[in-house]
Amino acid sequence: MALTPLAVTDAEVMVEVLADPELYRFTGDAPPTLAELTARYERQVSGPPADSRTRWLNWIVRYEGRPVGYVQATVQEQPGAELAELAWVIATAAQGRGLAAEAAGLMADWIAAQGVPRLVASIQSGHRASERVAERIGLTLTGVTDEEGERVWERNLSLV
Numbered sequence: 001m002a003l004t005p006l007a008v009t010d011a012e013v014m015v016e017v018l019a020d021p022e023l024y025r026f027t028g029d030a031p032p033t034l035a036e037l038t039a040r041y042e043r044q045v046s047g048p049p050a051d052s053r054t055r056w057l058n059w060i061v062r063y064e065g066r067p068v069g070y071v072q073a074t075v076q077e078q079p080g081a082e083l084a085e086l087a088w089v090i091a092t093a094a095q096g097r098g099l100a101a102e103a104a105g106l107m108a109d110w111i112a113a114q115g116v117p118r119l120v121a122s123i124q125s126g127h128r129a130s131e132r133v134a135e136r137i138g139l140t141l142t143g144v145t146d147e148e149g150e151r152v153w154e155r156n157l158s159l160v
Contacts, residue, residue: 001102003071006058008045011038013067014060020092026124044072053077057111061090061103068094071103075116083118084111088133095129101136108137112157119157122150 015034024030032040041058048054055075060067069090076083086107090100108119121139123130131153134141139153146152 001099002062003059003103003106004062006041006044006060006070008038008041010060010067011041014041014070017067017069017091018089022092023089026127026130057084057107059103059107061088061099063094063097063099068099069103071107073107073111073119075111075114082116083120084116086111086119086121088130098136100129100133104133105137108155108157117156117158119155121153122146122148123153124150 011034015037019031021031044056044058047056057073059071061069061071071088073084073086086104088100088104111119121134123134134153139155142152142154144152
């Protein structure tokens with residue numbers, strides 16, 4: 001498995017990776033069109049506004065040389081509130097191999113090496129596969145629910 005930085009040109013292959021409606025069962029979203037995904041990747045690659053204290057990390061997950069999903073993080077760099085919000089998606093056909101946990105774990109390790117002290121992930125209640133990924137990368141359930149009704153998981157990276 002390898003992680004590569006997102007490029008706008010990835011939209012062409014990723015639209016197929018993200019085409020299965022089952023991937024959106026817990027989010028209520030729908031598979032993106034090529035035009036939608038290209039526009040999203042253009043925004044993500046250009047990054048947040050220059051005056052924000054935020055960084056976006058968007059990496060394609062590749063298995064046996066082919067894209068199978070992505071991991072991403074929004075890193076908040078406000079003093080006293082530094083944290084990274086992590087998310088992952090692996091194509092239905094590639095699930096069950098531990099790729100999400102491996103990719104999310106690699107991203108978490110990279111974020112920790114950058115000195116970011118906290119990692120969080122918001123997971124829809126009942127999304128057992130994502131909860132297992134969170135557990136495997138050392139996140140624990142906080143008891144907090146975010147504004148979208150998802151349960152917040154957290155890991156203190158400064159203890160790693």
